[in-house]
Amino acid sequence: MTWSTREIADLAGTTVNAIRHYHALGLLDEPPRSYNGYKQYGVRDLVSLLRLRRLAGLGLPLAQIGTTNESDTTESLRRADTVLREEIERFRRSRAGIAALLRAGAPVDTPSGFEEVGARLTASDRALIHVCTRIHPPAALSRLQLMVCAESAEVRDQFHALTPGASESTRDHLAEDLAQGGAHWRSTVWLEPTESGAHAPYPLRVTEQAFVETLAALYNDAQRDVLRRADVALRAQRRTAGSWRAGPGVSPVRSHALVASPRP
Structure with missing residues (x-):
């Protein structure tokens, strides 16, 4: 008994195109043809085809099946x-x-580990966190999660409502609020030197440059100015108190200010 290509494909639970592909790869021999040119498959062809299907179904690459x-x-x-x-x-x-x-109920682009607060974050904040997950070591990311979760909704909303024309008093007050907890997460001021060392994915110089350029791309002049002022306030706290006041889950912080100054 012989079968056509369509018939043997149905018997083997595959498709005509799959059989043609097996022929092209040399995994299945071409059968004899009838007087009218149609392929005539026999039992041996069916068994070979079933074997191929079995091995492919187990995950073996087709390129290896015929040569091993x-x-x-x-x-x-x-x-x-x-x-x-x-x-x-x-x-x-x-x-x-x-x-x-x-x-x-978080946006689909929320970074892994930040799903619980994803719905409260703006697109810019989510983008910054994405970059942070690439440039900071795991220990720093755990702290970052705590800081993002602890951020005041009122302060966050005020920060994102800032326009380039925001007044000096508005900027000063908001910077004070950001620095009130001892650090703000939109800066690497809070990152300890030990956490930017051997386990960091990139050298500190690369990390700082990536962070600064990300801030410049995501936030407007007034927002970056507020972040800079908050960092200045944090450094002043260190000079006067001798150590940083730690926010929720936050240890003593670095004295780097990575926020670019506003344009004139």
Whole structure:
């Protein structure tokens, strides 16, 4: 008994295009043809096709199936198992991230770990946190999460409502409010030197440059001016008190002011 390409594809639970692909790769021999030019597949072809489907279904790359012996195939299975295990873990993390976003009602671009406050953050703040997750070490990110969660909603709203024409008194008062907790998260002033050392993903110079350029791109002149003033206030606190007043979950902070001064 023989089958056409369509018939053997149906029997094997695959498609005509898949069979043609197997032929092109040399994984399935071309069968004889009938007098009218149609392929005629037999039982051996069906068994070969089912074997290919089985190996492909286990995750073996098609390019390896036809060029490996039994021992090589066993090793390929082990490698495929490792790949699948990593994929399963990636899917698990993805599902957990999706669940956290849905549970908190946070925007889809909320950085991982900040889902609970994502709905309260502006697009600019989310973008800054994304950059921070790349340039700061894990210990600093844990502190950053605490600081973002502890930020006053009133202060945050006032900061984002700032326009370039904001008055001097408005800027001063808001800078004082930002510095009141001992540090503000839109600066790396709070980052300890030990946290920007061996475990940091990039050298300090690269981290600072990336942070400053991100602030310049995300916030207007008045907002950057307020951040600069807050940093000045924090340095003054250090000079007068000898140590930083720590906010929620915040240790003594650095004396770097990474906020660019406003344009004239």
